[in-house]
Amino acid sequence: MDRRELGIYVHIPFCLKKCAYCDFLSFPAKKDTQRAYFRALREEIAAFSPEGGMEAVSVYFGGGTPSLPDAEEIVRTLETVRGVFSLSADAEITIECNPGTLDGEKPGAYKEAGFNRLSLGLQSMDNDLLRTLGRIHTRERFLEEYRNARGAGFENINVDLMYGLPGQSLSSFARTLSEVISLKPEHISAYGLMIEEGTPFWERYHEDDLAKQRGDKPLFLPDEEEEGRMTDLMKKTLRKNGIFRYEISNYARRGRESRHNTGYWKRREYAGFGLGASGQIGKIRYRNTSILEEYLKHPGMREEETSLTREDEIAETLILGLRMTEGVDLRLFQECFGIRAEDLFREQIGRFLEEGLLEMSDDHLRLTERGFDVSNLVMCTFV
Ligand code: SF4
Known part of the structure; x- marks a missing residue:
């Protein structure tokens, strides 16, 4: 039987609070809602019947903030994944974490459960910019948790960065880059800020009534040329330090490219679990409901299913x-x-x-x- 490589995505939609630019499917929730969600999530995963020959080569817990809920929920969910799917011996198993939530024993618990890659959403080393973005952490908290993760034995860490931020200068971005490089992460993802409709940043950027009522100041972004200079600086600095671009927004040391994301770009099949998660098995592309009440009642209920031509x-x-x-x-x-x-x-x-x-x-x-x-x-x- 032919081997069919598969990626697995598990969506954890909870965040401590919403960032000012974020339009992802994420929101704060009480502990009992989180517990109900994990019950439904494990039920959805357990009900999946893999087709013959399928072998998972990557598992990705994304969000939201997967490092926010109790580590036990995450560990039990990964166990459920292992119970249903055959995982390749060298499967890449990633958990997305946000600084400010990766405290105490969590990195150790993830490592012991089998996660072997950690993705940390830093965005910037500039505390003023982090405040503007509405992030919950500081530069110092990120550094503490990064070291904590290394201490727990994580040898494959990604750091997420953003550029083209309101009030960000080229020199501030250069400082972020050089501080991050000094930590020697294996992978860096870097995205230019997008102003998405329905976010506080959109309201401020377009100076709409809601922003005025709140008394928010208009949002000024670096112009296109300045953003271009940031991209150039990033490419050159990272390359000089042995971190190479392998995708529009992704850079890695040789051999540390994200196997999970590469799967999407190479159109590998993937199964998605959780609220609003997408998957593609064979020619069928689907997306789960993004309404929490619906998902809790009917885990895995789909809001869209199409057959690719x-x-x-x-x-x-x-x-x-x-x-x-x-x-x-x-x-x-x-x-x-x-x-x-x-x-x-x-x-x-x-x-x-x-x-x-x-x-x-x-x-x-x-x-x-x-x-x-x-x-x-x-x-x-x-x-
Ligand atoms: S931590 Fe990430 S998912 Fe959560 S609100 Fe901020 S940007 Fe959105």
């Missing part, structure tokens, strides 16, 4: 593949779809090759450095 799969293979610096494997593309990508998109690929935004070598099609700066423009032509 050949066109969807072709577009996704190109768009997701181009996010990675290794690019799209053209030989695999031809094997999957029975046609060469170069023939199917002859005009677009030809034009971008000529303009120096794409390059082709070793049977791979990839964005050039310049192409990465305008990746949306290139990718949308494949839809």
Whole structure:
């Protein structure tokens, strides 16, 4: 029987409080709601029947703040995952943690349960910026918890950063970068701030009535050129320190690329569990309900289920593949779809090759450095 590699995503939607820019499916909740959620979550996982040959190569507990609830709930949930799925011996098992919640015995409990990768949402080392973002932690608290996690034996740590923040200067971002690098994390994810509708940042940025009623000051962001300088600085500084870009927003030491996220970009199948979680098994893409009351009553209830068409799969293979610096494997593309990508998109690929935004070598099609700066423009032509 063919081996089918699978990723597993488990969503923990709880946060201590909502950050000012966040539009993720996350919210504060009382302990008894959290307990009810974990009961439902384990029920959903236990009801899943893996198809023959499926082997989980990565498990990812994301949120929200998975490090907020009692560690015991997380440990029992991972046990449930292990009871249902066959995990490869070297499976990457990650838990997302937010500084300010990774206290006491938690890192040790996660390690003992089998988590082998930890992702810490730092965002910035500048305490004023952290306050502006509405984060619950300080630089000092992050440093304490980072060391605590290392002390518990975590040898694979990701640090999340943000740039293009209100009031952020290039030198403040440079300080954050150099302090983070000095901690020698294996992986860094760095995202430019997006102003999402429905968030306090949106209200402030657009100076709408709600923001005025609250007396909030308007939000000023670094301009595009300054944000471009931040991206350049980050690429150069990280490369100089042996941390290489392997995806638009992700950088890692060699061999420490996130196996779970790489699975999404390579279109590996994945099972998603929890409130609002998505999955894709075979050609079926689904999303669970994002209404908590519904989920607690009917764990695993879906609000959307679609069957991917050949066109969807072709577009996704190109768009997701181009996010990675290794690019799209053209030989695999031809094997999957029975046609060469170069023939199917002859005009677009030809034009971008000529303009120096794409390059082709070793049977791979990839964005050039310049192409990465305008990746949306290139990718949308494949839809
Ligand atoms: S900690 Fe993360 S998920 Fe929670 S509110 Fe902040 S940004 Fe959103």
